Amino acid sequence: MTATRSTRQRDVIARVLGEAEGPLAVVDVLERAQADLPGLGIATVYRTLKLLTEQGQIHPVTLDGETRYERAGGGHHHHFSCTGCGRVFTLHTCPVALPRGTVYPGGFIVEAHEVTLYGKCPACAASA
Template sequence: MTTARHTRQREVIAAVLQQAEGPLSAPELLARAQVALPTLGTATVYRTLKLLQQQGEAHAVKLDGEPLYESSGRGHHHHFSCNVCGRVYSLHSCPVALPSGTVYPGGFVVEGHEVTLYGRCPQCAEAR
């Protein structure tokens, strides 16, 4: 495999992550990236995700199932997981007023937090 091709694959995968409305699974990322690069394979996606994480350009989001991936640098945000269609969306408002350094009852010192809300996304709620 040539360096230019590898670079093009990395660029496409990074662009898909940046344009996504929420974190993506590796198979979702593969399907979207194959629109631009039809010959892109699963192994290349996983290798590129590992590289992007090592470079700090992407990170894994851990929910109940398989890991999902999103671009880094999006600032503090949380996620909404649709119970009907399974899509995960990024939420850009924080429902928790719990700043870093807060001492939680029992002596727990907060350094950060993650929140995932579950329910029906607008499309699935409308269809019901």
């Protein structure tokens, strides 16, 4: 019985992350998953996130010192953090033309880059 229950929890948490518009904080994963699993606890969410990360299904993203999680395999992308509602969205276009191997002034050789844009999401901008 426990194996079936843990599989259901894993499936629900993986689905929540797969349907998200961007990376989610642990508390957001918990709240969304509790819609299907009302008794779900935070410890189970942490264990499941660790397992899904180890399996390569999701990966952690650190934004403003907070670890969030998103589905793996999204390819090269960046994030937009709303200063109004606090939600984080995935951006599928790259605002930086800085390919791998570029030599940045001072002799820095670029291997990868991450960009987080900050501002108001469409919903917050409309209500301002």
